[in-house]
Amino acid sequence: MNRKQKQLSVFFAAFILTITTVFSGFTPKAEAAGDQLGIDAEAAILVDAETGKILYEKNSEVVLGVASMSKMMTEYLVLEAIKKGKLKWDQKVRINEYVHKLSGAPGLSNVGLTQGEEYTVKELYQAMAIHSGNAATVALAEALSGTEKNHIEKMNKKAAELGLKDYKFVNSSGLNNKDLLGRHPAGSPDEENVMSARSLAKLAYHLLNDYPEVLKTASMPSLKFRDGREYKNFNWMLPQLIYPYEGVDGLKTGSTDFAGFGFTATAKKNGQRVISIVMKADSKDSRFAETRKILDYGFNNFTKEELVKKNYQVKNKKTLPVTKGKEDKVKIHSKQAITMAVRNGEKDQYEPVLVLDKKKLNENGELTAPVKKGEEIGYLTIKSKKGEEINFLTEDAKKQVQVPVVAAENVEKANWFVLMMRGIGGFFGDLFGGITSTVKGWF
Known part of the structure; x- marks a missing residue:
């Protein structure tokens, strides 16, 4: 194949991809969407964020690895504690040796946390929500519940309260237990958090509706931390990042070898907000490409209407x-x-x-x-x-x-008096009716 032929080949491949992306949203029926969207991920779901109405789903009840998307539960518990006055944003958390070592573990998503130094709850929360800081999540779990083991009990209890059906939390971060430097607060040494797409959507639905302020942090494209570094948000569909999508302002990505690549997204257009879940996609990039298909489908095919x-x-x-x-x-x-x-x-x-x-x-x-x-x-x-x-x-x-x-x-x-007269009227009415019927019977 010569150079010109290669150029033509690339051009037509790009053209076909563009056409596929544009028309992927125009699916005639939601019931058939699972076939026609062709989502290249193990499971997916799309819901209306206001009512919780399901607009599309694929293998939504299959239990899969959830990875760092499980941090949304810790976000929920932190925001709940803030609201109830059990935690404060400016409350100081001292970093212990384990959290310090975890923050420097190679290959894990983290911000640098110094042993013995104090960080505010807000700093740790931002590190968790924006850059998926695993050690920051453990620090928050310990601040909120005393130990990470206690926090896991809270996570599972809250999941039951929120009506999640298919789930199991074994740590606060979503990592595989084998990556926790010899510690595992619950489950087996090589276990990790699992959920179904539908349960994950329920968690995101409650998080958004109970604590809409979650988007203030989730929508930040980067975090300038006190260690002098700037950490990018892993949600690359935010308008300022690699795969911008209009209206996207949250929520959480996640990936491990077991879970594959996942993404819980939320976007708002023309007054309508949706939540989409993609689980076990093949790569970082594909989870965003598949999310784009689902969001396009939702916004192109559904409109918020006043029915009554x-x-x-x-x-x-x-x-x-x-x-x-x-x-x-x-x-x-x-x-x-x-x-x-x-x-x-x-x-x-x-x-x-x-x-x-x-x-x-x-x-x-x-x-x-x-x-x-x-x-x-x-x-x-x-x-x-x-x-x-x-x-x-x-x-x-x-x-x-x-x-x-x-x-x-x-x-x-x-x-x-009126009631008495009605009663009398009713009595004589019934009496007269009875007499009339009797007289009619004579003839």
Whole structure:
């Protein structure tokens, strides 16, 4: 092959790659996306960050190595402790001999930590979140829980609280235990943290929604540390780095020989935020290329839509009957709007569903006066007109597309005289009705 032919070959290869990237987002159906996206990774998932609705998944329940993406759990626990006042950002942490040696271990991601020197929680947190500092993570674990072993117990307990199903934490950093200089806080000497893509997505979902301030650090392209060095963020899809992608501002990468290359990304465009997970990709670069395909697919195919307006009234259920009130019915409506990411052009494929609180109703399906304006009497949710299940990460996430239904007006309780006259009227009405029926029976 001569030089000209080689140039043409390279040109056409680049052209095909570009076309593939551009059109990878335009997949007709989410259910078929696993085949048509052709994600070159062992597992992947894409979810709407606001509602937890699953937009795409591939092998999402397969348990795999999670590597440094497991540091998101330590991030969660640190931010939780900060909120509860159990840790402070300016709190000093003294570096012991083990953490110092781990920070200098060859081949591991670290910032230099000097034995006997004190670092603030904020410094260690930034080292962990930006440059995936393993020794910094251990230092935080010890500061938060006393020992890393205690911290592992907290990580597994919190995972259960957050509804993660497929997981096991054996250390705080995500390294293989064999790389911890002869120590392993839990598990076997050559074990490491494992999770499924769906569980990892749940962790990222809770981290973003419970502590959105996590993005302030995760979005920093580099860290200037006190050792005089500048450490780059391993999230190369941040706008300032190697593979920039509009809207990417987090979250965490991870890699070990066992886990391969993984990436938990989050990006926001046009008011819509998504979370994507790629697990066990072949290389540093490919995990970002596969993430780009998934993000393109999400933003090109799904739009955040208002499916139910605020103060919406369900057809044929605009009012509820009221007993013992000055009025015999009350108007009801939704307290808020319902919004959800839906496939382009399919907004009309969803319909509202009214669910009344049975505890509020008597055996005749009536509310009992007094009824106060704004009183919650049930909720409104949505369903697919085709009968297709709408998949969410958790039951709590599913509640994001449920809004309260409330009374739109006051209904005061009728006074004793009105109630008595109604009772008398009802008695004679029933009596007259009985007599009429009897007379009719004679003929």
